[in-house]
Amino acid sequence: MSTSVVSRLARRMTPGTARAVPALAACLLVSSAWAAEAGSASTGEGQPAVWTEKELTFVYQGFTTKYSCDGLRDKVRSVLLDLGAQKKDLKVQQLGCSSSMGRPDPFPGVRVKMKVLQPASGTADDKQTPVAAHWKPVDLKLRDSFTTDSGECELVEQIRHKIVPLFAARNVDLKTNCIPHQATATRPTLKLEVLAPDDAQHPAGEPQAAR
Numbered sequence: 001m002s003t004s005v006v007s008r009l010a011r012r013m014t015p016g017t018a019r020a021v022p023a024l025a026a027c028l029l030v031s032s033a034w035a036a037e038a039g040s041a042s043t044g045e046g047q048p049a050v051w052t053e054k055e056l057t058f059v060y061q062g063f064t065t066k067y068s069c070d071g072l073r074d075k076v077r078s079v080l081l082d083l084g085a086q087k088k089d090l091k092v093q094q095l096g097c098s099s100s101m102g103r104p105d106p107f108p109g110v111r112v113k114m115k116v117l118q119p120a121s122g123t124a125d126d127k128q129t130p131v132a133a134h135w136k137p138v139d140l141k142l143r144d145s146f147t148t149d150s151g152e153c154e155l156v157e158q159i160r161h162k163i164v165p166l167f168a169a170r171n172v173d174l175k176t177n178c179i180p181h182q183a184t185a186t187r188p189t190l191k192l193e194v195l196a197p198d199d200a201q202h203p204a205g206e207p208q209a210a211r
């Protein structure tokens with residue numbers, strides 16, 4: 001509530017109630033500042049985490065857009081890296097492909113082995129030294145063009161339901177309106193926060209060398 005608005009309200013009130021307006025305005029301003037500070041601090045907050053092995057078999061089934069096996073493999077690999085899979089240990093192999101290389105396949109698939117960050121439990125059961133990590137916002141875009149992205153609505157939905165659960169993710173926001181056999185009128189969006197390492201070379205709590 002702005003100062004000018006408070007002043008206008010005060011002129012319309014009785015002397016007794018008008019005296020309470022400054023205190024009310026002060027409370028509102030403090031509350032607004034606290035909310036803004038809390039919102040900015042939520043993204044990027046620290047979270048000790050450990051690298052955890054994950055495996056996935058993903059078979060794409062869609063009516064609107066078809067993919068070749070190598071095309072789906074490259075696209076899934078890119079998505080996994082965007083979501084925080086460790087690059088050096090990421091393995092994405094084609095699965096169940098029946099068409100020749102470069103041609104769309106009826107049911108292209110991939111088999112994935114990877115390591116992803118999961119929140120450290122802080123118990124003696126953890127076999128790895130936690131690494132310093134933080135929550136990173138991701139706006140997942142399969143391509144940079146509205147025309148091509150809008151045709152991949154079904155793939156975005158399947159990524160949300162079959163791939164995202166393997167990662168430590170929060171505030172997942174999926175917006176799609178898939179219509180079989182035609183591109184959607186709106187671009188599908190998938191926004192979320194995932195764990196990302198502060199510095200993969202240094203475990204949490206380990207001092208870094210001076211530079």
